[in-house]
Amino acid sequence: MTAVGPGVMPAHPRSWRLIAAARPATVIAGLVLVAAVLVAVLAPWLSQQNPYDLAQLDVIDAHLPPGSAMATGTARYWLGTDPQGRDMLSAIFYGLRTSLLVASVSTTVALLFGMVTGLLAAFARSWVDAAIMRLVDLQLSFPAILIALILLGLLGQGVDKVILALIAVQWAYFARTVRASALVERGKDYVQAAAGLGLAPLRIALGHLLPNCLPPLLVIVPVQAAHAITLEATLSFLGVGVPVTEPSLGMLIAGGYDYLLSGEYWISLFPGIALVLVIGAINIVGDGLQDWFHSTGER
Amino acid sequence: MIEPSSDWAPAVPLLEIAHLSKRYAARPTLTERLVATLDHRRAGDGVHAVSDVCLDLERGETLGLVGESGCGKSTLARMVAGLLKPTAGEVRYRGQVLYRASGATARRQRLKVQMVFQDPMASLNPRMTIQRIIGEAPAVHGLVGREALAGYVDGIMVQVGLDPALAHRYPHQFSGGQRQRIAIARALAVKPEILVCDEAAAALDVSVQAQIINLLMTLRRDLGLTTLLISHDLGVVYHICDRTAVMYLGRIVELAPTETLFGRARHPYSRLLVAGMPRIGAGKQSFVGVSGEVPSPMDPPAGCGFHPRCRYAVDRCRIDRPVLRRGTADQWIACHRDDITDTPAETSVP
Numbered sequence: 001m002t003a004v005g006p007g008v009m010p011a012h013p014r015s016w017r018l019i020a021a022a023r024p025a026t027v028i029a030g031l032v033l034v035a036a037v038l039v040a041v042l043a044p045w046l047s048q049q050n051p052y053d054l055a056q057l058d059v060i061d062a063h064l065p066p067g068s069a070m071a072t073g074t075a076r077y078w079l080g081t082d083p084q085g086r087d088m089l090s091a092i093f094y095g096l097r098t099s100l101l102v103a104s105v106s107t108t109v110a111l112l113f114g115m116v117t118g119l120l121a122a123f124a125r126s127w128v129d130a131a132i133m134r135l136v137d138l139q140l141s142f143p144a145i146l147i148a149l150i151l152l153g154l155l156g157q158g159v160d161k162v163i164l165a166l167i168a169v170q171w172a173y174f175a176r177t178v179r180a181s182a183l184v185e186r187g188k189d190y191v192q193a194a195a196g197l198g199l200a201p202l203r204i205a206l207g208h209l210l211p212n213c214l215p216p217l218l219v220i221v222p223v224q225a226a227h228a229i230t231l232e233a234t235l236s237f238l239g240v241g242v243p244v245t246e247p248s249l250g251m252l253i254a255g256g257y258d259y260l261l262s263g264e265y266w267i268s269l270f271p272g273i274a275l276v277l278v279i280g281a282i283n284i285v286g287d288g289l290q291d292w293f294h295s296t297g298e299r
Numbered sequence: 300m301i302e303p304s305s306d307w308a309p310a311v312p313l314l315e316i317a318h319l320s321k322r323y324a325a326r327p328t329l330t331e332r333l334v335a336t337l338d339h340r341r342a343g344d345g346v347h348a349v350s351d352v353c354l355d356l357e358r359g360e361t362l363g364l365v366g367e368s369g370c371g372k373s374t375l376a377r378m379v380a381g382l383l384k385p386t387a388g389e390v391r392y393r394g395q396v397l398y399r400a401s402g403a404t405a406r407r408q409r410l411k412v413q414m415v416f417q418d419p420m421a422s423l424n425p426r427m428t429i430q431r432i433i434g435e436a437p438a439v440h441g442l443v444g445r446e447a448l449a450g451y452v453d454g455i456m457v458q459v460g461l462d463p464a465l466a467h468r469y470p471h472q473f474s475g476g477q478r479q480r481i482a483i484a485r486a487l488a489v490k491p492e493i494l495v496c497d498e499a500a501a502a503l504d505v506s507v508q509a510q511i512i513n514l515l516m517t518l519r520r521d522l523g524l525t526t527l528l529i530s531h532d533l534g535v536v537y538h539i540c541d542r543t544a545v546m547y548l549g550r551i552v553e554l555a556p557t558e559t560l561f562g563r564a565r566h567p568y569s570r571l572l573v574a575g576m577p578r579i580g581a582g583k584q585s586f587v588g589v590s591g592e593v594p595s596p597m598d599p600p601a602g603c604g605f606h607p608r609c610r611y612a613v614d615r616c617r618i619d620r621p622v623l624r625r626g627t628a629d630q631w632i633a634c635h636r637d638d639i640t641d642t643p644a645e646t647s648v649p
Contacts, residue, residue, distance in 0.1 A: 190421065198489070199439060
């Protein structure tokens, strides 16, 4: 119990105390993540050129190493240019946008879908449960990348198709986690008490059970988001992911792969660093979240 | 405070527990069946947690239910409160069968019976404020209007001895006794007539236990609540119950007014139970043990469930199961021997 008297609000809202109690690594990772999201959202205003607009590219500027001046002399390419004369820094900003969009949309939808199916499985038991969980088992027995590859082979390329494939790959993790914690929670007396109070099953499931199933879910959300970014990058690197016109970080890395041995390291290296930074940051923040949930225990 | 509705004939008890049974099916494994066949007996057909229990609760009465751990007290409580589906039998409220139908009307009908659980930490949703824990059900069932809800919840909190200023806190911010008060408040908020208390004080400190018991007694008096009080604390039962039922191995073995039961229990098991109760001022007491162990409810003995441990057992007890029948006046017992006259102390096994 906090040391405040009855009816007195705590001096700081909970979010501030959460940040103050976090480890430095978590705070730094959190800042990196916030910066990445800001860059992704503000990419059109932060970049000095639109890397997707061919009219803005100048072939004379192709293959320039980091720090070179533009042919027009107006600015510098801080991270060099690619074979089309595209500014790598701007390309990374836009690539981050695509990567984060794909990851956040697919993880959110997969989370919602997994939550519904998991709760349904835990509540319905019998054959509904069996059907859902065997599907989950079946899916989790294949490597995620394989399922995504097959789906994209069938669906074709496109940002929306990648998102669809990632949802199909991810929902099973969420469904299994929700079902497991819902099975534990539904045996507890507060769920029994809610039933005794004549509340409708749907209200008990969503209002009483679900909030208590969330902590383990919130821990795997960052893990799955990072996984989604990696998967998308891999798919794009393999050429089945996002189209060339909207390169993500993975596609940028793939684009520089051919020139890596020619000494033009910057085309692959910098998008690679950006990718590692984002994935690392998400994982560290996820770790911090997990610690926080464990330390606050059964609330 | 609670008026009987016009269509209710007073001859019908407020709550009838009719032939309630709960059996947990456990399919015997192949090995078990094999062993059973070699032993020339039938493999167990599951756990008989509660068998054919009949009890009536009159309006305003407090009925105690005692018995050792595992005798089926809690299973019975949960069936009475409609949280567990009985294998057989039914619960009737004013002659109407409860818990059978589904749907909104049936859900509202069940509010008349509410339960207070043993562990208040587990029975309160950790992610809800007290305001919501107490106020949700009355709001959902339309017992209170939206704008009157906060005042209604405050009123109930005061009634159970809680400060209404704490309504926006979470259960983990309260002590054990306060949490049990919240659980009681939640039950009272839907205006029940029958309260089922399953060891409601057992998980608390002794001093807090007394407070909770006193609160229950006050509420019973003020609201005219009918209570089914389940406890293994005979002292509590002795002090607050009008009638007491003794359970053994899923069956009621004796039912009598509390004074009668604690004064002159007649079933050998209740006699031992009462004799083992510690009393203040009784001087040095020699406790009488019950010899033997409780038989497994997976494989209850034939005849009377108590016969393997009963020193009065005769041949008939091993074959013929005694039914609960009226002995003298309001005393009901399930025993073939009505000729036992010695005091329980003499029954002790050397």
